[in-house]
Amino acid sequence: MTQCVPTAAGLESIDLTDPRTFIETDLHAMWARFRAEQPVYRHPATGGAPPFWVLSRHADVLAVYRDNKRFTSERGNVLATLLQGEDSASRKMLAVTDGPRHREIRNLMLKSFSPRVLEPVVAGVHRRTGALLDQALERGTLDFVTELADHIPINTIGDLMGVPAEDREQLVHWNTLTLSRTSADDSETEEWLARNEILLYFSGLAAERRRRPGDDVISALATGTVDGAPLSEEEIIFNCYSLIIGGDESSRMSSIGALIALADHPDQWRALKDGAVEPGAAVEEVLRWTTPAMHFGRRALVDVEIGGRTLRAGDVVTLWNSSANFDEEVFPDPYRFDLARTPNKHVAFGYGPHFCLGAFLGRTHVDAMLAALRSRVGRIEILGSPLRLYSNFVHGYVGLPVRLTA
Numbered sequence: 001m002t003q004c005v006p007t008a009a010g011l012e013s014i015d016l017t018d019p020r021t022f023i024e025t026d027l028h029a030m031w032a033r034f035r036a037e038q039p040v041y042r043h044p045a046t047g048g049a050p051p052f053w054v055l056s057r058h059a060d061v062l063a064v065y066r067d068n069k070r071f072t073s074e075r076g077n078v079l080a081t082l083l084q085g086e087d088s089a090s091r092k093m094l095a096v097t098d099g100p101r102h103r104e105i106r107n108l109m110l111k112s113f114s115p116r117v118l119e120p121v122v123a124g125v126h127r128r129t130g131a132l133l134d135q136a137l138e139r140g141t142l143d144f145v146t147e148l149a150d151h152i153p154i155n156t157i158g159d160l161m162g163v164p165a166e167d168r169e170q171l172v173h174w175n176t177l178t179l180s181r182t183s184a185d186d187s188e189t190e191e192w193l194a195r196n197e198i199l200l201y202f203s204g205l206a207a208e209r210r211r212r213p214g215d216d217v218i219s220a221l222a223t224g225t226v227d228g229a230p231l232s233e234e235e236i237i238f239n240c241y242s243l244i245i246g247g248d249e250s251s252r253m254s255s256i257g258a259l260i261a262l263a264d265h266p267d268q269w270r271a272l273k274d275g276a277v278e279p280g281a282a283v284e285e286v287l288r289w290t291t292p293a294m295h296f297g298r299r300a301l302v303d304v305e306i307g308g309r310t311l312r313a314g315d316v317v318t319l320w321n322s323s324a325n326f327d328e329e330v331f332p333d334p335y336r337f338d339l340a341r342t343p344n345k346h347v348a349f350g351y352g353p354h355f356c357l358g359a360f361l362g363r364t365h366v367d368a369m370l371a372a373l374r375s376r377v378g379r380i381e382i383l384g385s386p387l388r389l390y391s392n393f394v395h396g397y398v399g400l401p402v403r404l405t406a
């Protein structure tokens, strides 16, 4: 893998819309330069897409996340949709809805994420992770992504949504086609078809839950009301889609990243094994270190000044979590993987009104993986180059050959 440090020639040569940039560049070095030289940077237009702003400092990223009065998510919240001008799920899916309706739908969904509802789910995550790791240890060598990590969060979110067990393998397959491209050659049509299959699948399940509701998130969406009226069919389906995608991909990526980080940092692996680090702190450091959602974005509703530059109403603004989480102003010695790091004010789950709905579940997955590795595994060996996800949005891996020894 080539690791090009951006040259002194200028940051203008970097194309943040191109997934290759995130595979071929030394990202820590690149973001350090953005923070130091161009913390509020206007990215030039690329291939027909308009210019957009790039915020790389923790303080600026936080300020925009927090400010849903002057910045909206309703025209998209990731580069791909923001640059198209609109998200097809706008004002139907929680993450791309703002204002009172966002609050109401969020409150409705939050009921399914209360500690009481999640208690059995948490126990299930620990059980499943432990059992899969036991099987992995029997095999010795395996692909940690496809043979282990891929099977954990999909089942958690599947339980929470009441997705029949026999359908889950199919959903993992569609999720993978939707998000886990490995190169520019992967077909965008396949990606689009898989997305439609997921929407169609949930349309059927939502209709069924309307008739026979159960104790699951889909039933809560299908039978709940906002302002005295039920949610539209599209609202239900798009929110199911966002849960299955959001609930699966990022959690998987942080657990895979955790294994790589522990293999690369034997001192931290030892500290974890010896019980020298507090589990809560270790989970937060893994989330900061891996930052699966590299960016989110907004559109400015009015002119706003940030860092001496004026963002105009209508401009697209991207917030780079993967830079903010290594900002030396906030994190002393940011490139040190330190499981005991505290405080740890990372923005892996965003911040403010759209703060991740599944943060508790995301943390649970990392916690379960660290606990299972600690109690069962003696030695981690990475056997080849991890295969990186081809994306300008999710940072992660689609393949990781490893040998685990008890």
Ligand code: HEM
Binding pocket: 065, 073, 077, 094, 095, 096, 106, 157, 242, 243, 246, 247, 248, 250, 251, 254, 291, 292, 293, 296, 297, 347, 348, 349, 350, 351, 353, 354, 355, 356, 357, 358, 359, 361, 362, 363
């Ligand atoms: C490590 C795992 C995870 C990471 C890193 C992550 C990251 C994020 C981030 C950064 C946001 C903010 C988006 C924005 O401001 O536009 C977000 C929102 C959201 N996440 Fe997660 N997420 C994770 C796990 C989950 C899980 C397990 C679920 C579902 C069960 C989930 C569902 C959602 C939803 C529905 C939103 C939208 C919330 C809103 O707009 O009010 N996420 N996530």
